[in-house]
Amino acid sequence: MQTNLAPQYQGTPEGQEAEAILRSCVHCGFCTATCPTYQLLGDELDGPRGRIYLIKQVLEGTPAGPGTQLHLDRCLTCRNCETTCPSGVEYGRLLDIGRGIVEQQVPRPAMQRAARTLLREVLPRGWIFKPAMKAGQWLRPALPAALRAKVARPVSPGQWPKSRHARTMLLLDGCVQPAMAPNINAATARVLDALGIELAIAPRAGCCGAIRYHLNDQAGGLDDMRRNIDAWWPLVEAGAQAIVMTSSGCGVTVKEYGHLLRHDAAYAAKAARISALTRDVSEVLCDLQAELVDKVGERNADGPGQKVAFHPPCTLQHGQQIRGKVEGLLRAVGVDVRLCADSHLCCGSSGTYSLLQPELSTQLRDRKLAALHATGAGEIVSANIGCQSHLQGGTATPVGHWIELLDRLLRQPRQARQERKPAAQAAA
Template identity: 70%
Template structure:
């Protein structure tokens, strides 16, 4: 795609990156076939190709409008288009660059500004979110049905193992997961402990940075990333890997090296951290034989697996979760349209509730059609979003293994 950047961005690192991405696009439109918002809305500007044109116009000097902002806001950043694109267009990076420019030039209505500021200031702070979540649970009977669905009481975390092992791995505790699902990391710690690996939490690590970064507070997101690097750095020579139990966090941490490549103080450290980061599904295959021996067919139920977009499209990891579960004797299946987003997408379910709920209901229709007794996934956002619309239990896949052990 021929591109002529405006002076305000020409010659900048972001401009060079955006230009390379734009030039890779050949307008083929394959991306529209797998874009969830295009599937629902049928508008070219609510698909990747249309949004690419909008971003191109803005970066070439056209003045963005509220309409421009709306079409970019409606993007889930699921990156399904990246999996489909034959030209390797890095759409996720382009939309971040475009959104930042539009955010700087288009003033949002007061109500939107308040909502977005509340989300990006409250959610990344684990202590503040935990207090707010507890208060919400106490007031749950007084809230609307939609809010009650979002405020599901967490399952008890259970005991964190205390055994010391020679093999050690770090795990990110995150921001909302400790309050909403403390059982996920605890279950991971117990499973790895049974396999001779000690899971360690760095106390000062917190939000991975994705939440603020993708809400156009990119400076705030980068600050969260630097804080995590500082928290993890003393451990890097003591651990085998940094394990991610939330694929939404994992895709971001794996991109630290790219996002901080122009930061003289953090570029090398960020690259090392990204290289050490592994989704839990990348860690567990080495233990399949041990797990199969220990579990011995203890999971008799039929399980449907929902692969998060951040895992299958963002990290380009497919088949590993199902492979581990099948190897240890679990009857697991994928549903129809397993490549499409469930509609959670971080804060999207709050900011774009109608589209989010439509995608959730479409996903649940397919998941329930499998006849599964339980739904499992690999990301906290997907788990809570799906559970809000079904009576079928929804859990992280590692919890299934933890219960069987």
């Protein structure tokens, strides 16, 4: 695509990156067919190709208006278009650049500014969000239905393992996950403990930076990233073998630290090292699949007794390009795991999107749940806290993290499983 940047963007890091991305786009339109918002709205400007054209116009000097901002806001940043694109267009990076420029040009209405400020200031700060979530849980029965759906039911995390192992990895605790689903990280620690790996949490590490960055406080998001690097660096130097991610939304962001901080002389090298060490928990367990099957398979020789539907988050399958690993692990230990129709499409959560674009988000959630229910599964598992919370808000079917399922299987008594199988065979 031919591009002529306006003088104010020529020679800038953002301008150079955006120009390279724009020139790689051939405007073929393959991306449109896999865009969730285009499928709902049928508007070219609410698909990747149209949004690329809008960003191109702004970079070439056409003033942005509220309409431009609205079309960019409606994008889920699911990056399904990147998986589909035959030219390798880095649409997600272009969108971040375009949104940042449009944000500077188009003042938002007061209510939008207030909502975005609240999300930027509350969600990344665990010391604020955790008591707020506890208060919401206490008041949950009295809350309006829409708000009640956003408040997670209280869950006990269970016991964190106390064993010490020669192999040590870091775990990002995150910002909202410890308050909404504290069992996810504890379950991960228990599963890896059974495989001879100790997980450590750096106390000063917090939000991965995605919340602020994708709400157009890009400077604040980069500060969150630098804080995490500072918190992890002594443990990295001490020999931590990996930084484990249990939320795919955090994982895709931390894997991009090296790119996002590449122009920061003080952090570029460290950020690249952090990104190289970052692994989704499914990647870690795939390397240990034989040991995992030995540990879990003997407890689950006759399967879990029900179908389990797996919803692969966009940040896992499109952002990190990790596909098939979770399903493979679960099937290897005897789980009857199913993917729903159109499993490549977004559920509508997308970080803060479900709060800022509730109508579109709910439509996408209901479509996804209908497809998941069609699998006949009695349980839904995913790999991202945002997806789990969003889906759970629309169904009575239990929605959890797949690592929690592995943890349950691992902790089942061997004798009970061994006795149940002959009994089931006799009944048959």
